[in-house]
Amino acid sequence: MRLLLVEDDPTLRDQLRAGLQEAGYAVDAADDGRDAHHLGDTEAYDAVVLDLGLPLLDGLSVLRRWRDAGRAMPVLVLTARDNWSEKVAGIDAGADDYLTKPFHMEELLARLRGLIRRAAGQASPVLRCGELALDTRSGRVTLAGQAVTLTSHEYKVLDYLMHRPGAVVSRSELTEHIYAQDFDRDSNTIEVFVGRLRKKLPPGLIETVRGQGYRLAVV
């Protein structure tokens, strides 16, 4: 899953980036409103962590512009201003969740997981596909109750696919959502990860749709 992190304080930005990456997210970071607006407008993100007090263009304006342009990715607003009036203004501008500083990293991660899951139409924090289960909270994958050991890249690919069961996901889409912007992308590596995953999972679970991409078989 790929996130956009918008925070103008460099120390907090680095801490958050580190925390989010540790949790398995690919993270792009922006430190001002204009930059943030551009990235959110052009790149595909699974969620955005948006600070409201930003230079050049304030966070609420950035959010409104995205929503006006039809960008629907879930946005978690992060701010020091915790009046309910500001929270209402944030939600009405199109935010999906609100977290006030100072906050606990675990809470931010939990809320992000919830946002991404709900955006994909999944109600439970444990994603299931037949006997395969992926617990988004712990990052554990089990097959008929037996733990499956995955590398972080394999996990990211499976995580993305399991959020969209039955949908065709192209290789470029997978690449976009698994790597950060500054990463040297090579869609061939995706094939490698999918190949390894297929060996660890029941045969036929990840289908190849010729010329289009992959699909997680709905059992």
Next chain:
Amino acid sequence: MKRWPAAGSLRLRLLGATLVTLALALTGAHAWLAGLFRDHVMRQADLALTQQLDQLTARLEFDAQGRPGLGPRAMSDPRWDRPYSGLYWQIEPLHGGSGGRAEALRSRSLWDGSLQLPADALADGTLHRHDIAGPRGEALRALERSLQAPEPFDSRWRLIVAGDLHDATAAVERFTGVLAASLAGLGLLLALAAVAQVAVGLAPLRTLQQSLQQLRAGRRQRLEGRFPTEVQPLIDDFNGVLERNAVIVERARAQAGNLAHALKTPLAILRHAALQAGPGEFPALVAEQVDTAQRHLDWHLARARAAATPHVPGQRTELEPVLRGLLRTMGKLHADRRLDLAADAVAPGLAFAGEAQDLQEMLGNLLDNACRSARGSVTVQAARDGPWLHIEVQDDGPGIAPEQRAAVLQRGVRLDETSAGSGLGLAIVVDLARLYGGDLTLGQAAAGGLGARLTLPAAP
């Protein structure tokens, strides 16, 4: 709200002074004019009697024995001869002279009566005036003069003419009656004019009063309208104070927000640094102190934001839009819980006599609290009861035991608790509600959870 000391109504004072002066002036005028007329009428009556007395004196003759008698030419007025006509004469001897045994002479009109005058000592030629009772008890004005019989007689005589005062007093009474009626009419007209004058003169003050009421009710933010030059400077100054007040409150809010922003980002950094440092005594201390600092910060910021607000008059916040906005927000913030948030029992048009942000803060905390504890549903009810607005937020969660409810509402109790993100909200709500003269009470909801009942001043 402090009331001005009672000094009575300005209208009553003006009207009272005018009407009292008017009554005194008209009563005085009546007394003076009536007196003037009475004097005039009496003088006329006296003048007529004096002429009659002069005529009587002129006709008086004495015979050879010195007995008085009237000459051949009769007295001209027919009333002298008509019995009890109201005009009488009488000639009686004065004792002490030589004619002491002589008979008194009387006009025919006296019939068998006589004029009873008090004894009097008269110098020759002077006129004396008496008010006496006539033969039939009527009020008479009597004029008398004394006369020395001619030589060689040594007798003195008392010549008396008396006339009925009835006509004169009737004229005076008629006049004073008409005068009183016309003065009363004049007084009534003047009183009406005074009432109209006071009403016109004080009309701007009534406009001002209405404007103030609207301000207090929150329908206006300043005193509207043009006022007379005597009042306008006061209005301008008052509006100036209101505007400055609003600016100061706004600035205080902005500064509180800026302070929050300035302090909370460093706190967030400290917390994450402590987290990243891994387990240990020092990181634990930092994390704990950051939590404490955050709670103090939240508490005092909420207080600072609220402190100035209730003293600003003219505030009115519609309940429904605020509630809808908060419910939308709660729906998103607690999306995972998939709660049923209902505010069906909130009548439109209810309004809070206070600041929008404060209402949002109180309701936001109550709703957030309810959403955190609810199992499946949160309901909001609101109703107006006279000057108060009652808002009840209920959830179907575990609730709070009766013996713990008071403690939850106490200031500072939750400040020292270590669990983050809960508890402080209710204490802030109580604090804000009490600043507005309202209150927060906790009870049991119908669905079994907590029922938080917020009482706030209602705006009309």
